[in-house]
Amino acid sequence: MRVSYRKNLVSTEKLLLAVSIPLAVLLLFPLGYLVIRASEVDSQAAANYLLRGSTLRIIGRSLLLVFSVSLTACLIGIPAAWLTTRTTLKGRDWWAVVLTLPLVIPSYVGAFALIGAFGPRGIFQGWLETLFGIERLPSIYGFWGAWFSVTLFSYPYVFLSVRAGLRGIDPALEEASRTLGKSALETLWRITLPQLRPFISAGVLLVALYTLSDFGAVAMMQYNVFTRAIYLQLGVNLNFAALLSLVLVVFTVLLMLFSIWMEGRGQYYTEHVHRKIRLIPLGHWQVAAQLYCIFIFGIALVGPMSVIAYWLYNGYVVQGEELHNILRPLQSSIRVAALAAGACGISAIPLVFLQVRYPRFFNQWITRSAYLGYALPGVVVALALVFVGARYFSTTLYQTLPMLIFAYVIRFLPQALGPTRASLMQVSPQIEECGLTLGKSRRKVFWGITLPLMRPGWVAGMALVFLTTLKELPLTLLLAPIGYDTLAVRIWSATAESFYARAAAPALVMVIISALSLVFVLDGDDRR
Amino acid sequence: MRLSRFAVLFAILASSLAALAPMTGAQGTTLTIYSGRNEELVGPIIDQFEKDTGINVEVRYDNTTTLALALVEEGKNTPADIFFAQDAGALGLLEKNNLLLELPSYILESVEPRFHSQDGFWVGITGRARVVTYNTDNVSPEALPESLLGFADPTWKGRIGFAPTNASFHAHLTALRVELGDEAMQAFVQALVDNEAVPYEGNSAAVAAVAAGEVDVALVNHYYMFGLLKENPDAPLANYYFPGDDVGNLINIAGAAILNSSDNVPLAQQFIAYMLSRTAQQYFSDSTFEYPLLIGFEADPRLVPLAEIQTPEVDLTDLDDLETTLALLDEVINQ
Numbered sequence: 001m002r003v004s005y006r007k008n009l010v011s012t013e014k015l016l017l018a019v020s021i022p023l024a025v026l027l028l029f030p031l032g033y034l035v036i037r038a039s040e041v042d043s044q045a046a047a048n049y050l051l052r053g054s055t056l057r058i059i060g061r062s063l064l065l066v067f068s069v070s071l072t073a074c075l076i077g078i079p080a081a082w083l084t085t086r087t088t089l090k091g092r093d094w095w096a097v098v099l100t101l102p103l104v105i106p107s108y109v110g111a112f113a114l115i116g117a118f119g120p121r122g123i124f125q126g127w128l129e130t131l132f133g134i135e136r137l138p139s140i141y142g143f144w145g146a147w148f149s150v151t152l153f154s155y156p157y158v159f160l161s162v163r164a165g166l167r168g169i170d171p172a173l174e175e176a177s178r179t180l181g182k183s184a185l186e187t188l189w190r191i192t193l194p195q196l197r198p199f200i201s202a203g204v205l206l207v208a209l210y211t212l213s214d215f216g217a218v219a220m221m222q223y224n225v226f227t228r229a230i231y232l233q234l235g236v237n238l239n240f241a242a243l244l245s246l247v248l249v250v251f252t253v254l255l256m257l258f259s260i261w262m263e264g265r266g267q268y269y270t271e272h273v274h275r276k277i278r279l280i281p282l283g284h285w286q287v288a289a290q291l292y293c294i295f296i297f298g299i300a301l302v303g304p305m306s307v308i309a310y311w312l313y314n315g316y317v318v319q320g321e322e323l324h325n326i327l328r329p330l331q332s333s334i335r336v337a338a339l340a341a342g343a344c345g346i347s348a349i350p351l352v353f354l355q356v357r358y359p360r361f362f363n364q365w366i367t368r369s370a371y372l373g374y375a376l377p378g379v380v381v382a383l384a385l386v387f388v389g390a391r392y393f394s395t396t397l398y399q400t401l402p403m404l405i406f407a408y409v410i411r412f413l414p415q416a417l418g419p420t421r422a423s424l425m426q427v428s429p430q431i432e433e434c435g436l437t438l439g440k441s442r443r444k445v446f447w448g449i450t451l452p453l454m455r456p457g458w459v460a461g462m463a464l465v466f467l468t469t470l471k472e473l474p475l476t477l478l479l480a481p482i483g484y485d486t487l488a489v490r491i492w493s494a495t496a497e498s499f500y501a502r503a504a505a506p507a508l509v510m511v512i513i514s515a516l517s518l519v520f521v522l523d524g525d526d527r528r
Numbered sequence: 529m530r531l532s533r534f535a536v537l538f539a540i541l542a543s544s545l546a547a548l549a550p551m552t553g554a555q556g557t558t559l560t561i562y563s564g565r566n567e568e569l570v571g572p573i574i575d576q577f578e579k580d581t582g583i584n585v586e587v588r589y590d591n592t593t594t595l596a597l598a599l600v601e602e603g604k605n606t607p608a609d610i611f612f613a614q615d616a617g618a619l620g621l622l623e624k625n626n627l628l629l630e631l632p633s634y635i636l637e638s639v640e641p642r643f644h645s646q647d648g649f650w651v652g653i654t655g656r657a658r659v660v661t662y663n664t665d666n667v668s669p670e671a672l673p674e675s676l677l678g679f680a681d682p683t684w685k686g687r688i689g690f691a692p693t694n695a696s697f698h699a700h701l702t703a704l705r706v707e708l709g710d711e712a713m714q715a716f717v718q719a720l721v722d723n724e725a726v727p728y729e730g731n732s733a734a735v736a737a738v739a740a741g742e743v744d745v746a747l748v749n750h751y752y753m754f755g756l757l758k759e760n761p762d763a764p765l766a767n768y769y770f771p772g773d774d775v776g777n778l779i780n781i782a783g784a785a786i787l788n789s790s791d792n793v794p795l796a797q798q799f800i801a802y803m804l805s806r807t808a809q810q811y812f813s814d815s816t817f818e819y820p821l822l823i824g825f826e827a828d829p830r831l832v833p834l835a836e837i838q839t840p841e842v843d844l845t846d847l848d849d850l851e852t853t854l855a856l857l858d859e860v861i862n863q
Contacts, residue, residue, distance in 0.1 A: 054858050054859070119740070119742065120742050122740075139726075141726070141727070219693070219729045220729050220733075222727045222728070222729060228693070231693075232693055232854065233854075234593060234594070234597060235593040235695065235698075235850065235854075236850050236851050236854050237851055238597060238600075314759070319759075379594055382594075382598075383594075383597055383598065383601060386598045386601045386602060387601045390601060390602035390603065390605040390606065391603075391605065394602075394605035394607075398605075398607075399607065474594070477588070477589065477590040477594070478588075478590060478594065478598055482560065482586045482587070482588050482607070483586050483587065483588075489589075493566055493567045493568055493589065494568055496566050496568075497566045497568050497569060497732070497755065499568050500759065501759070502568065
């Protein structure tokens with residue numbers, strides 16, 4: 001029995017490799033393109049370019065931003081996740097949805113709103129002027145503005161990931177700690193947080209790579225980091241832009257190594273059947289907890305939404321503009337986002353199984369190679385696919401929906417990988433083995449045991465891809481079938497020429513569908 | 529409950545998959561345009577062209593630079609017949625890569641020679657003047673300098689807004705280099721930095737900052753002010769042109785070209801000719817406040833007429849050496 005079971009395992013690994021290796025090769029397309037382009041720069045010029053002062057300053061700034069954003073994203077995301085899963089916080093389900101929503105606000109809209117509110121002569125300054133006669137606020141542009149806005153629109157990656165973790169932890173461990181006389185706080189620090197390490201590290205990795213690849217917010221805030229430098233260089237010399245992108249790839253690898261170190265080695269599953277979690281009563285902390293949530297909600301969501309509402313009001317009520325029909329872009333957005341989420345969800349499963357169940361060095365890095373596409377600026381990935389597409393698939397796949405979806409997978413798969421992987425780590429292989437020894441087929445064990453158990457992370461991962469695809473721009477613009485219009489394209493097209501009123505309706509609709517899809521995902525999980 | 533949620537999820541996925549069925553695009557009579565000009569601006573006139581000619585047009589919109597790069601990468605396999613660009617530099621890039629087809633002389637001759645490529649590979653459709661947009665509450669026009677270089681004066685400390693990453697700004701600096709030399713250009717940017725000029729992401733943001741009183745003046749294109757006045761008619765804004773043929777008065781173009789891989793050349797020529805027709809030129813004048821370039825066609829009365837703006841003796845085709853400009857700019861700005 002045992003022998004045949006081992007044999008079974010080996011063939012599973014081979015099967016997983018047979019799917020994963022070709023997938024990883026496809027995902028590394030953009031890297032190949034960058035190497036081809038960058039190799040056209042002669043090595044002396046390359047060294048001069050990379051080692052000159054301004055390039056080094058860009059690197060320094062990018063690292064500073066990545067570090068500070070990751071830290072603050074944890075400070076916001078982890079407590080919020082704990083409050084909404086483990087305590088008697090009033091309106092937990094509502095807060096879970098609302099605190100995830102800043103994720104769907106395109107960073108160019110969000111940063112614009114922040115400048116409107118906190119700029120040197122913004123709304124906030126207006127209040128201060130009436131109250132205290134303050135005529136000018138210190139400049140929001142530069143590091144502070146970039147840090148503030150990137151944090152606000154990326155902390156939900158940590159929030160969602162940690163929530164998935166908190167729901168999957170066996171409460172028996174925490175209960176044991178409490179029965180042994182440890183305080184709630186000590187239990188949190190010594191038992192819960194260490195158990196959350198893979199989830200925190202998955203979330204932080206997403207935040208860090210998002211920070212590296214985001215363009216909208218840093219551009220708006222005039223903070224000169226990698227993406228901005230790459231965009232500028234693109235207009236001048238594509239080969240140097242590719243070279244800079246390769247440096248970004250190196251940093252991605254370093255960040256992944258850091259995340260592996262942060263995660264540590266540990267077993268994150270127990271052998272018990274999970275019981276229902278007993279919620280920690282907040283008592284008189286309820287008010288403080290509510291204020292905390294309201295504060296984040298106010299800055300990250302109400303602020304940008306008010307700006308959108310103002311655009312809408314000013315455009316349609318004050319100036320009497322006609323409402324444009326956005327039904328088609330709405331359908332297109334939902335279609336591509338759902339397809340991207342599904343494709344990423346499906347691709348994530350073999351990669352994650354390979355990485356978690358057969359964690360050899362080689363297997364681990366096959367899965368990790370998928371992260372490269374996520375750290376590159378969208379336009380770089382888009383140009384790589386234009387290069388390949390126009391050259392080899394110009395009459396078949398180029399500028400069709402399947403190719404667009406493939407592009408989204410390259411770019412956003414890590415969002416599905418992180419939480420899915422963390423959830424699978426909570427599933428004990430012994431439970432699966434039980435199923436196998438009881439004579440169930442591998443397929444039945446997967447569908448009946450493993451998948452249902454790892455579902456919170458898997459669904460959360462797909463939700464992330466869905467939400468991110470909704471606001472995606474550079475890939476959609478270059479690779480979608482011609483004339484294909486999404487909500488994000490509408491918003492971009494209108495804001496680029498300052499037609500804010502016309503951007504308002506699609507922006508609002510985008511936030512609403514995102515909210516609905518989140519209710520669907522989060523509510524479904526909470527009822528388990 | 530759980531199962532049904534899953535069922536709904538998969539139903540959505542499955543129905544989306546149905547949409548993957550191959551798209552059947554019309555062949556032959558469809559004209560494909562890559563437009564670096566925004567849909568909000570050119571969409572209506574392209575619709576009008578379709579209606580007037582019965583020609584079916586498909587447009588891919590993106591940033592001018594990105595599309596130019598994509599066209600270079602696509603090479604002969606591009607589905608595009610026409611490139612409609614926001615600035616002369618991107619058109620120059622395609623010309624250098626031998627991707628363009630020479631335009632017929634009847635098209636080229638409808639604009640002044642300074643507004644088309646010397647070798648006839650692209651033509652300007654509309655003109656965009658560099659100006660100083662200023663806040664009328666905080667600055668009187670008499671206080672503005674007689675030359676762009678006057679903004680190097682310390683009295684302008686903290687009062688200037690500009691868009692250091694914007695293509696129009698780069699083109700303007702290149703003109704400055706061509707006219708006065710590399711050192712003069714770098715000294716000017718250094719003066720802006722010393723004067724703590726405030727960088728903004730694009731011309732719109734800079735003009736909005738002038739309107740809000742964050743800064744007093746901005747170095748931008750002439751039409752952004754009109755865009756803002758449309759949303760907020762009471763904003764205290766005005767445009768300033770320098771007297772004489774100062775280097776501050778550059779006029780750049782938005783223009784179009786035909787890809788030499790196009791198999792729709794007659795239709796493509798018809799399109800460009802249409803964009804230079806009175807109908808289209810009137811449309812641009814009314815809705816984008818750009819300068820119509822069709823010879824003999826008057827600009828909006830609120831604009832200083834094209835003929836009255838003395839531009840420096842700079843050939844737009846000389847503005848393609850962005851690399852040197854950006855390298856020089858980088859040394860000063862990016863510290």
